Amino acid sequence: MPFNTRKITVIPGDGIGPEVIAAALKVVEAAGVALDPDIQQAGASCFAKGIETGVPRETIESIEKTKVVLKGPLETPIGYGNKSANVTLRTLFETFGNLRPVRELPGVHTPFTGRNLDIVIVRENVEDLYTGIEYMQTPGVAQALKIISHTGCQKIVELAFEFAVAAGRKRVHCATKANILKLTEGMLQHTFEEIAPRYPEIEAKHILIDNCAHQLAMRPEQFDVIVTTNMNGDILSDLTSGLTGGLGFAPSANIGNGAAIFEAVHGSAPDIAGKNLANPTAIILSAAMMLRHIGEGAAADDIEQAVLVTLESGIRSGDMPGTAKPTGTIEFADAIISNLGRESTSKGARDFRAVKIPAATSEVQVVKTQSRRVTGIDVFIESSLQPAELAEGLKDVVAGTTVSLQMIGNRGNTVYPVEDDRSVTLVDQYRCRFMKQDRNDNLTNAEILSLLTKIGEEHIWMHVEKLQQFDGVDAFSRTKK
DSSP states (O other), X not given: OOTTOEEEEEEOOSTXXXXXXXXXXXXXXXXXXXXXXXEXXXXXXXXXXXXXXXXXXXXXXXXXXXXXXXXXXXXXXXXXXXXXXXXXXXXXXXXXXXXXXXXXXXXXXXXXXXXXXXXXXXXXXXSBGGGOOEEEEETTEEEEXXXXXXXXXXXXXXXXXXXXXXXXXXXXXXXXXXXXXXXHHHHHHHHHHHHGGGOTXXXXXXXXXXXXXXXXXXXXXXXXXXXXXXXXHHHHHHHHHHHTTXXXXXXXXXXXXXXXXXXEOSOOOGGGTTXXXXXXXXXXXXXXXXXXXXXXXXXXXXXXXXXXXXXXXXXXXXXXXXXXXXXOHHHHHHHHHHTTTOOOSSOOOOOOOOOOOOOOOSSOOOOOOSOEEEEEEEEEEEOOSOHHXXXXXXXXXXXXXXXXXXXXXXXXXXXXXXXXXXXXXXXXXXXXXXXXXSTTSOOOXXXXXXXXXXXXXXXXXXXXXXXXXXXXXXXXXXXXX
16 A cells, blocks of 8 residues: 555445446546545445434544545435435534535536536535424424524635635625525625625625526526525525536535535436446546545646546536437546546636635634523414414413513414404414513513413413524514514
């Protein structure tokens, strides 16, 4: 074994994973990089063994040692209890940033060919709805918690700007749904606006996520780097992949302070597994991103250029349009190897510098305030009563206490009090807002517990949310008419 061999964790994955991973490792070896792959398992085979996370302890220990992973696609259970093994890995090693580059590729014809697309989605990777925190509130009403932190926003925005600087990019868009989700998505927008002035050489723009999707379909060439939340980033990154040829050409990097995971973003494609039909381009480009991460930038450039030369030559995989006979997985990798050392006639190598990753800390992150006060609570109640009936009963419950019933909501609509005869389809989950009668007074924990005890004597309640003010500003959403 060469003295300077770099040990990495390799997870072949499910379906076509082992085939495309083998092709990528073959290309990396041919590029002159000595890797010592530690082969580990995750995904379907581990779920089948009863490992609930899909990630065995041996795999975790390997990643803790190597800190670099090249991973094939993993099957994810759909619609039942097991958490995605992909999400487990991202969470365990806090790979907080997902980089998804897409660019126009020679020989890969799409409706956008000729527009020189070159876009990178920087997706927050561990928060948002992907925390997977869900509850059945009633037998017919489910709830998911969207968790967004200032620290998470700060790290992903800093990563986006640092990547833009390192890659010579000129513009960063921040895409949010802050017009509707003013506290969660709004936190990313505000953090972006706070950090952007530290990078005066980068043009910074905020854009609503729906408009961003619209503009990506109309004028995608206006975008350079887009930073966004986890769910939005998942959707947008697949959208941008479709603009440039599909998931078979889409590499990705999951970046954290303690580990980095490199993977193609396509699925396991079990229908073609073992048939030498899979397109290995995405995982080969992911391997190039990995090489750049571990300081093998010259080899990464060589591989990327060889991929471009191969595509320019007319060689195609099964997922590429055209009349030429498609090339198999191994043959495609061999063609790339034969083109190592050659330069593309259409796209030169980029001038990448090392990306400065936001520093990690073991301290609990706290946003400090000068004052805070609880002005009320929202109590979620299961009931089959009509809103007016429920309201009258709750008024009796809180009579003589320090709070009064302000409103009742159902599926986001205010159903009590109402000023007209609007008809709203009701379900058996009500959000009941109680406010302190003296708005300058603080609602204590003892008062809240007493109130919940009184409500519990008459109704089934599921959970409660404090309505807080930080530095005199309401820290909760207003009721919607």
